[in-house]
Amino acid sequence: QSVLTQPPSVSGAPGQRVTISCTGSSSNFGAGYDVHWYQQLPGTPPKLLIYGNSNRPSGVPDRFSGSKSGTSASLAITGLQAEDEADYYCQSYDSSLSGSVFGGGTKLTVL
């Protein structure tokens, strides 16, 4: 299983707010390492969505926001749109593994 734990799926109706959790441990989030989020639309490569816990790259709508506290992190999406239907991955660094680690991914379904 993945070092970072995400729910396999979440869903919401258009216009609603959804959150995706990402749970780590003392060797990643708890050690102070940042969380980053990626969106992967079907058949496409991952796209950086949030970096450094809560920063959005240029071009990412402010409907997407991120936060981290202790050994947990979350991605929030407000004003849900059909185009948001995708897989979402959290990522960090793990000091015990000496490398980058990902969550197992969360499939967002827009109802």
Add this chain to the structure above:
Amino acid sequence: EVQVVESGGGLVQPGRSLRLSCTASGFTFGDFAMHWFRQAPGKGLEWVGFIRSRAYGGAPEYAASVRGRFTISREDSISIAYLQMNSLKAADTAVYYCSRERGNWGNWYFDLWGRGTLVTVSS
């Protein structure tokens, strides 16, 4: 255009070798550490390893799952990073991506992804 393009994938028998290339353009390749990732069919993302920039010694590091079988190298003069994969197993079947590293040590993130190249290990 700023981009990376992976190539070299294909069908290979178990136990054989394959070399993937990651060709960069639109940025100063030598200034960046380069990472490799993979995604097995229908599965999540897995970090494979990376190679530091020359300014930081140019040494590679690997995930435990590939250490001793995979080797990452780079040729800054032609803006290419390589992933040499030996002793391939069925479990190595995946789309392989490369990306440049942003952020600082331990707070890496990856802002530039190619479309990936599919490696299928099967007899």
